[in-house]
Every structure is written in structure tokens, then in C-alpha cells.
Amino acid sequence: MRIFGACTDRMDPVTSYVEGPNLFDVLNDNSGIGGNAVNNLNISLLNPLVENNNVVSGKIYGSYQNNGNQVFSGALVSAQKNKLSLTLNGNVRKADNYTSGGGVEVPFTQFQKQNFFGRLAYKNQFYEVGGLAIIDRAQNIGFAALPMDVSIANANIFKFYHSYKSTKLIVENNLYLSNIYHEMDDTKRPFVPIHMDMPGWSNTLGFNGKVEHLNEQLRVGVDYEVFRNRRIAEMTMYPPNEIEMFMYTWAPMNRKQLNITPYVAYYHKNLNFKYRVNTSLNQDEFIDSTAMGVGQLNVFGYQVDTINQHIAFSHFFEAEYSANEVFTLSYQLNVGSRIPSISELYGFYLFNSQDGFDYVGNPNMEN
Ligand SMILES: [Cu+2]
Numbered sequence: 001m002r003i004f005g006a007c008t009d010r011m012d013p014v015t016s017y018v019e020g021p022n023l024f025d026v027l028n029d030n031s032g033i034g035g036n037a038v039n040n041l042n043i044s045l046l047n048p049l050v051e052n053n054n055v056v057s058g059k060i061y062g063s064y065q066n067n068g069n070q071v072f073s074g075a076l077v078s079a080q081k082n083k084l085s086l087t088l089n090g091n092v093r094k095a096d097n098y099t100s101g102g103g104v105e106v107p108f109t110q111f112q113k114q115n116f117f118g119r120l121a122y123k124n125q126f127y128e129v130g131g132l133a134i135i136d137r138a139q140n141i142g143f144a145a146l147p148m149d150v151s152i153a154n155a156n157i158f159k160f161y162h163s164y165k166s167t168k169l170i171v172e173n174n175l176y177l178s179n180i181y182h183e184m185d186d187t188k189r190p191f192v193p194i195h196m197d198m199p200g201w202s203n204t205l206g207f208n209g210k211v212e213h214l215n216e217q218l219r220v221g222v223d224y225e226v227f228r229n230r231r232i233a234e235m236t237m238y239p240p241n242e243i244e245m246f247m248y249t250w251a252p253m254n255r256k257q258l259n260i261t262p263y264v265a266y267y268h269k270n271l272n273f274k275y276r277v278n279t280s281l282n283q284d285e286f287i288d289s290t291a292m293g294v295g296q297l298n299v300f301g302y303q304v305d306t307i308n309q310h311i312a313f314s315h316f317f318e319a320e321y322s323a324n325e326v327f328t329l330s331y332q333l334n335v336g337s338r339i340p341s342i343s344e345l346y347g348f349y350l351f352n353s354q355d356g357f358d359y360v361g362n363p364n365m366e367n
Pocket of ligand 1: 012
């Protein structure tokens with residue numbers, strides 16, 4: 001499942017929508033298999049905890065951290081009957097300002113959030129079908145390193161999945177959707193030259209899966225994914241005693257992408273070869289009726305079309321030799337290219353706190 005944040009300043013990494021108790025596993029996947037991004041973070045969400053049939057189990061948990069006066073509490077329930085299982089988890093978190101090692105309170109580090117996770121699944125010997133939901137709400141999130149905070153960060157994330165696994169064939173299909181809203185807030189800062197409203201929206205609908213065939217020494221398969229991500233970020237400035245100014249930091253845009261990754265693995269005695277190639281076809285379309293997104297970039301001399309297309313390839317090759325039970329020699333070659341992000345291509349006045357400059361995207365940027 002692919003999730004795109006709704007903040008131009010990257011205040012909302014996708015990990016911010018997942019709470020610890022929901023997490024099953026976090027894998028840093030450098031294999032290049034997940035599309036055009038060479039580095040992907042792959043997070044597995046919690047499976048039902050109950051192993052035994054007809055058992056309902058649960059826990060109530062909580063923690064207190066004296067630094068920041070942080071309170072965390074929640075409850076988890078798992079139930080399983082026959083081949084049906086259900087997991088529900090909810091938790092709340094609230095923290096005041098953090099205090100640094102020298103005993104100095106760091107202003108704008110407070111936050112509060114509420115997270116709900118639910119998963120319903122049916123599983124038998126070969127098939128699994130299920131659905132999961134993550135509802136995350138956060139308010140009043142301080143960002144000490146930036147000149148503004150976040151007043152609201154909301155995420156609704158859903159996934160429906162199906163899989164079939166036998167000794168020779170694996171088929172997986174997932175449908176996912178996410179709806180993310182993000183609102184920045186400068187009203188709590190002591191010095192604000194120009195007050196701004198900066199909301200952002202990111203809606204994603206995607207479908208991914210794989211088909212894999214195993215045949216003694218040969219494993220062949222294909223991973224596929226198609227998604228549409230719709231994004232908008234606005235900036236309205238209110239200069240004192242002047243008329244307000246409006247612009248898009250991300251002009252309304254649909255990014256549609258298709259990723260196809262065929263792969264093959266061959267095993268022979270103690271040798272093992274793997275190869276896969278990923279093709280990403282991408283189309284970005286400005287969808288604001290006023291053509292303001294294109295016009296904004298024209299101001300800086302960039303000629304940009306309403307519809308822009310990109311294509312990227314990645315290759316992954318691995319050879320492995322197992323000399324014995326303890327000694328394995330492995331060689332990997334990974335060549336990848338990545339389609340630039342919406343911010344990199346079309347972002348408009350995106351603030352970088354590292355150097356204090358605002359940046360404009362380059363619609364002609366290469367992979
Ligand atoms: Cu933000």
C-alpha cells in the first residue's frame with residue numbers, strides 16, 4: 001500500500017500514521033522492487049494475535065514519560081472464530097514540550113494524537129481475504145525546527161486484500177485508498193511577519209499485487225501496481241493592511257502511475273540467481289480549471305504542459321553461492337532511476353528550514 005503525505009514541508013511522513021502497537025514489522029527494503037523509488041520503507045501491519053480458535057483476548061496498555069509529561073494509553077482486542085479473525089486497537093497520546101539534556105524546555109514540541117486500527121480477515125489453507133482501516137487524528141503538533149506548527153493532521157487509510165498460496169502458485173491482490181488532510185499553523189508563534197493559511201490534501205487510490213509460479217528450480221512472477229494520487233496544497237498570505245495573496249504550493253494535480261516488475265529466480269545445487277526489472281510509467285496532470293499551476297511556473301520561465309509523462313527503469317541482479325551451511329557468498333547489482341516527486345517537479349515556494357530559502361520545482365527535472 002502506497003501512502004503519500006499531504007504536507008509540502010514533509011511534516012507528515014507515512015510512519016506518523018502508524019502507531020507502535022499496530023506494527024508488525026518494519027523492513028527497510030533496498031531491493032528496488034517497489035516501483036520507481038530506489039529506497040522504500042515497507043511496513044507490515046499487525047496480524048491477529050490470537051492463535052487458538054474461539055478465543056477473545058486483549059490488553060489495555062499505557063505509559064507515562066516524565067519528559068514532556070507524555071501520556072500514552074490504549075486497548076487492543078483480538079478475536080478468532082473458525083477461520084475468521086478480528087483485531088481492533090485504539091490509542092491516544094498527548095505530550096507537552098520536551099526538555100533537552102541541559103534542562104532547557106524546547107518550545108513547540110508538544111503534540112496529541114488518536115489512532116484507531118482495525119483488521120478483519122478470513123483465512124483457510126489456501127485463501128486469505130481481509131480488510132483493514134487506520135484512522136489517525138492529530139492536533140496541535142509542534143515543529144521546533146520549522147517556523148510553524150501543525151494544527152490538524154488527519155488520515156483515513158483503507159486496504160482490502162486477497163491472496164492465494166499453494167506450493168506452486170502465489171496470487172496476491174490489494175486495493176488501497178487513503179485520504180490525508182494536513183493544516184499548518186503559525187498562530188502560536190511569537191514572531192510572524194505574514195500570517196499564512198497552508199492546508200494540504202492528498203488522496204490516493206491504488207491497486208497492487210503479484211502472480212508467482214514456482215517450479216522446482218525456477219520461480220517466475222510479476223509484481224504490478226497502478227495508482228492515482230491527487231494532491232493540492234494552498235498558501236494564503238495575509239500581509240498586514242494589504243489584500244490577501246493566494247497561491248498553490250502544489251497546484252491541483254493527478255499523478256497516475258503504473259509499475260510492472262517481472263522477476264525470475266533460478267536455483268541450481270548451491271547456486272542461486274535472481275533478476276528483476278521494474279518499469280514505471282507515470283503521468284502528471286494539472287487539474288485546476290484556472291491553469292494557475294502552469295501559470296505559476298511560467299513566472300520563473302519554465303514551460304510546462306498540462307500533462308507530463310515520465311518513464312523509469314530499475315534493474316536488480318543477485319547471484320548467491322552457498323558453500324556450506326555457514327558460508328554464503330552473495331553478489332548484488334542494483335541500477336535504479338526514480339521519477340521525481342511532485343514537489344521536485346512542480347512545487348512552488350516550498351520552504352527549506354535547513355537554509356532558510358524557498359524553493360521552486362523544476363518541471364524539466366530528469367529522473
Ligand atoms: Cu506541514
